Amino acid sequence: MQSVNQKTLSNPVSFEGVGLHSGQKSKVTINPGKEDQGIIFKRIDLKKNNLIEANYKNVTSAKLCTTLENKNGVKVSTVEHLLAALYFSDIDNAVIEINSNEVPIMDGSAKDFLEILKNTKLSSLSKKRKYLKVIDKIELIDGARKISIEPDDNSLEVDFKLNYENQIIGKQRNKINFSNNNSDDIINSRTFCLFQDIEKIKKAGLAKGGSLDNAIVVDQNKVLNKEGLRNDKEFVNHKILDLVGDFLLSGYRIVGKIKCEQGGHELTNLFLRKMLDQTKLLNVFELNNIFISKRLKSNSFVKLAVNA
Ligand SMILES: [Zn+2]
Structure with a gap:
């Protein structure tokens, strides 16, 4: 997992499931990202102010799960297992579209996310990983x-x-x-x-x-x-x-x-x-x-x- 260049997915991958805390069903599509973009969540159920950067400064609650929030108060929660899967999949940049405020819990681990991410090849970007x-x-x-x-x-x-x-x-x-x-x-x-x-x-x-x-x-x-x-x-x-x-x-x-x-x-x-x-x-x-x-x-x- 020690790559020279930044990586992203070559094709989008999607999955559906239920949020652990909200109980709501939601759909997630992980799209390729640009270099130096990092991981960005996009709430596609909202028309504006719907981008939330996966950054420690945007964590506004970490009680039972990690919740990210942008400056307009738009949130996405239970991001941690999906982020771990991106770490293990060697992905640096991605735009994660989601139609609710919580990432599906799947089986409670990162196993399902890794299985889904195996369905796409990685592409190497020109900028180097930091x-x-x-x-x-x-x-x-x-x-x-x-x-x-x-x-x-x-x-x-x-x-x-x-x-x-x-x-x-x-x-x-x-x-x-x-x-x-x-x-x-x-x-x-x-x-x-x-x-x-x-x-x-x-x-x-x-x-x-x-x-x-x-x-x-x-x-x-x-x-x-x-x-x-x-x-x-x-x-x-x-x-x-x-x-x-x-x-x-x-x-x-x-x-x-x-x-x-x-x-x-x-x-x-x-x-x-x-x-x-x-x-x-x-x-x-x-x-x-x-x-x-x-x-x-x-x-x-x-x-x-x-x-x-
Ligand atoms: Zn956990």
């Missing part, structure tokens, strides 16, 4: 919730710790290096909730589209989904999936070791705001065709710009 690397540790601590990033030569690594009182979820930890480890368990891991919280969530007007088809529901000592779990660490793996999707809102491919404890969408967004403010600790890189093969030997990135 990678971001930290030169020193940046950390955010909020009580028991912690998140940090430390320098790494050439990969993104995520080390996530989860600690639930529930006996099924309990303490889970997983560390994934996205250059060296297989990402399938991350991609396939579904969103989850505690059975005891469902009534409260529904009273708040959320999870109207939630079901055992799109979320793992955990009672005190059992998983209520008949098929059980998809992998041993599905809970923490889903948190890693969320984090990867939310980090794409930085506008860069991140190179570094991220450690997170008890985090979620909200902490990740606070952290992105803190991290991207510290420009003296950030390096923005492009890769170069000649050096990408050398890099595999020397294990270091080619630095083209400092303090961007």
